[in-house]
Amino acid sequence: MPEKVHVKFGDIVAGQEDTTIPDAGRKLKLSSLKNGVKRTRDGSPKSKPHAGLKGGPEQTDSSGTPETTTGPTQASHTPVGRIIKRNGVNKSSAKAAFTETSSDGMRSSQHKRIGFGAENIDRQKLHRIVQQHQITRKLLPIWPKKEDIRHALRENDVLLINGETGSGKSTQVPQFLYTEPWCRRQMVPIHQDGGKTAEVSVGGIIAITQPRRVAATTLARRVASEMGSPFSGDIGEVGYAVRFDSFLPRGTKIKFVTEGMLLQEMLHDPYLRKYSAVIVDEIHERSVDVDLIAGFLRNLVHGDNKGRGGVPLKVVIMSATLDLRRIEAFFAKPTPASRYTPGKDLRRNLAPRLSEDEVDGDLESGHPKSTIGPFAASWEGSGDSDGETSSGNEVKSASAAAIAPAKNANRSDQSYIKDMPNSSAHLAEPGNNGVAIEYVRGRQYEVEINYEANPTPDYVHTILQTVLQLHVTEPLPGDILVFLTGQDEIESLHSALSDQAEKIGKTLPRMKIMPLYGALPAAAQQEAFEKVKEKFTRKIVLATNIAETSVTVSGVRFVVDCGKSKVKQYRPRLGMESLLAKPISRVSAIQRAGRAGREAKGKCFRIYTEEDFLRLDQDDLPEILRSDVLEAVLKMKSRGVEDVTNFPLMDSPDIMAIQNALKQLHIMGAVDDEGNITNVGRKMATFPLPATYGRVLIAAAEPRSDILLEAIDVISCLTTDSEIFNQPKSEDDQETIIEARKDLMSTDGDIITLLAVVGRYASLPHADRLDWCRQRLLAPRALKMALQIRQQLRQICRQQQLLLEISPADSEHYEPLSPEKVVVLLKTFLTAFAAKTAILAPDGNYVMAVGRNPIAVHPSSVLFGRKKSEAIMFLEHVFTTKNYAKKVSPVQADWIEEALMI
C-alpha cells in the first residue's frame, strides 16, 4: 500500500499564511465615544406573558403563534420598535426595550431578560438553558478571543476575522459585540435639504449577513437560545429577516439577514441608520451581493457619515479562508502609500487555468495512491494532531501565526501571497490602517488526503472503483460523499453502483445510494443529508456542489472528489453565459475534503494527481467576474452610485461587461442618455426579480397593454426556485407526461403555457390542487411558491402605483387568454427581451437576431420538436453542449424589429 500523508485541515489553510499579523494598535480612540449621546434607557421593562423558548422542553404559553411574519412589508420595512399587531392583540403598551448592558455579556444575558419579569418559572428555565449554553460556548475556539475582538472594534471601525469552520464565529461574535458602548441607539441631529435639522435615530442593532436563508434562520434560532431570548412573542433580542419570512421582535439587537435582504434595505436606508454594525459572514463565498455590500460598507466607513449624524458604522468581515490581505487592503484607510484605485490595484493574480485535457490526461491504472504532500507542516508545527482531542480550545494568536508559515514549504502558496497587491504597504504599518485582524482556529478532525498516481481518463469509472474499494475495506460507521459535476454523472454512477451493489456478498454492509443535487425535490435532498436509519448500511451520497457549502451531510467520513464542477461564465463579447465543467480551485478542493472531517477523522480521495492539485487556482473566480453584471449595475445605480466604474469593488468586472450592462439598461429605459438612473430603473430595482422581469412588469402596466396581472402570473412561475414541470427521466415518462399535460401545453410557447398552468391552479379550490398537480406531474411546492411570489409582486405593484388597490383573489374563474391578448403579452416581454431573439434561417436553424449565433430550442421547452415559427423569443439561454434557448415563445420578425427600434 502506498504511503499515506496525514494532513489536518486547519494546517492546510493556515499554511498559506506567511506574514506577521499586524497587532491592533493600543491607542484608545475617543471619537466614537464622544459622539455617544446619552442612551435612551428604559429600566422598567414592561412585562407581558409570552411563550417560553420555542422548541424548548416546556412551552408554557400556547396563545402566541410563532412571531413569524409573512409578506414584503414586514420583511423589508419593519423598523425595530414598530408595533406589530397580531392575533388581535395590540402590543403598543410595551415600552421600548433597551437592554441593560455590562462589560460582561454573560452576566447581562442572564439578568437582563426583558419580558420575563413576572414569570419566575420562565426566567429560571431560561437561566438554566443559558447556563448550559455557557459551558459549551466557552469551549468554542473563538471564546478566548472575546476581549480581543471587543478591543479591536473599540479602536478600529473595521475588523477582519479569519475563523475556520467550527470556530463558532457566526454565533459568538454578535454576542460579544451587542453590549458594547458603541452599539447603543442614539438620537442625533441630521442636516437635511433646505437647511433644516432633524433628530434621527441611529444604531442599536447589529446586522449579520448570510449567503443562504437557511443559515440566517437557523443561526438566529441558535443565538436566541444561547442568549435566553425567546424565539416567539413580541419582545426579544435576536431576530432575522429573509424573503417571505422575518422575525423581528421589539428590542432586537442582533439581526441575521440574507445578503440580498440587506441590499434591499439599503434601497430605503442607504446609510444603514438602523445599525451600529454590520457583520459580513462567509465573505469568501464571494457572491455578487456580498461584493456589492462590501463596496457600500467601504464607502460608509471611509466616506462621509453625515447621513448617520457622524455615528460611525462598525464593520466586521468574517471569512473561513485566509485570503484576508486583499480584503484588508480594500478596507484600509486611504493613505498616500496605499491609495485604492478601483479595479486596478486589486487585480487578482491568477494562475493559468488547466485545460480539460491537462487535468484528465491519460492513464492506465485507476488505483488510488497517496503521496507526501506539501502541507505536512502543521499549524503549530508540532503535536496536537489527534483530532479527537483537538476539539477543545484551539485559538490561534496573532503572534503564533507569524511562526507557522516558516514551516510551510509550499512554494506556490507563498508566491501567491507575495504577489498579492498592496500587501506589503499595509504590513509596513501594522494597526495603522483602521483595520484590525483576528485569526481563530477551527474545529476540524484530521483528514487523510489521497491522490491518484496518474491522471485518469474516465473519472466516473475510477470513482466507481474507489467507492467499491472503500465499501469493502472500511468498517462502519463511515458514509461516503462523492463530488461530481452534474445530474448526468450522478445518474450514471448511481446506476453503475447499483449494478455492483447486487453482486456484493451478504457479509458486507448494504449500500444506500443517494443522489443529491439542486433539481431534486426538497424531501429527497433532506434524506441525503440525514443519518441513515437502516442498520448495517452505508450511505453513499452522490452530490454536486450543493454539498460543498450548504448543510452538513451527516455521517460522512470519506470524501471522493472528482476535482471539477460546473461553473457559469459570462462572455461579454457574445453577451451570453456558458455552463461548463471546469477544474475546481484549491480552496474548493480543501473545502470538499473537509467534509470528511466534520464528525470524526476522515479520508479524502482526490481522483486527480497531486501535480494537478498544485496547479489548481488558489481561489474560485468571484461570481461578479463570471456573470452578466446588468443586475449589479442596476443595484448600484438605484442605491445612489452615479459612476459605477469607480465604485469600489474587490474585483472589478471587465469594462466591456459594465458597458454592455449600461447599454442594455439604456435600451430598457432604466438609465438615460447620461447614464443616470431613471424612474423606470428605480422601479425595476424595487422588484425582487431579475431586472428584465421588472422591466416587463412596468411595460405590462402601461394602459395600452393593460396586461399586468397576466405578466405577474408568468413571472411568478418563472422565478420559483424549483421547476414547476417535473422533467421526465425516461422515454416512457416523456410519453405519459405529454399525455397528462395535454390540456396545458400551448403552441404559443412556454410563457403562455405557464400562464395557463398558474391560472388553472389558482382557480381550483385548495383541496383539489394537490390532486390536480399529481395528475399532470407538476410540482405542487413550486406552484404554491409561485402564488406566494404572485402575492408579493402584486403588493409591490400596488405600492409602485402600477396596479389598482383592488385586485382579484387567488380563487377565480379561469379563462384562457384571447389570441389578441397573447400577442400583447408576448410583445410586452419583448420590451425587455428584444435582444434575446432568433430568426429562422433558410437552413431550418435559428440564428440570434443580435450577433447571428446559431441557437437551438432546449428540450425542456414546449416548443421543442414542434413546427418552427419564423422567429422566437427566449427568456434564458445557456451554452452547454451547444447554444440552447430556454423559456421560448414564437414571435413575428417584425415585432422584434419594432422592439429593437424603440
Next chain:
DNA sequence: TATGCGGGA
C-alpha cells in the same frame, strides 16, 4: 431534435 453547478431579493 434530445436536457438544468449552487445561492439570493
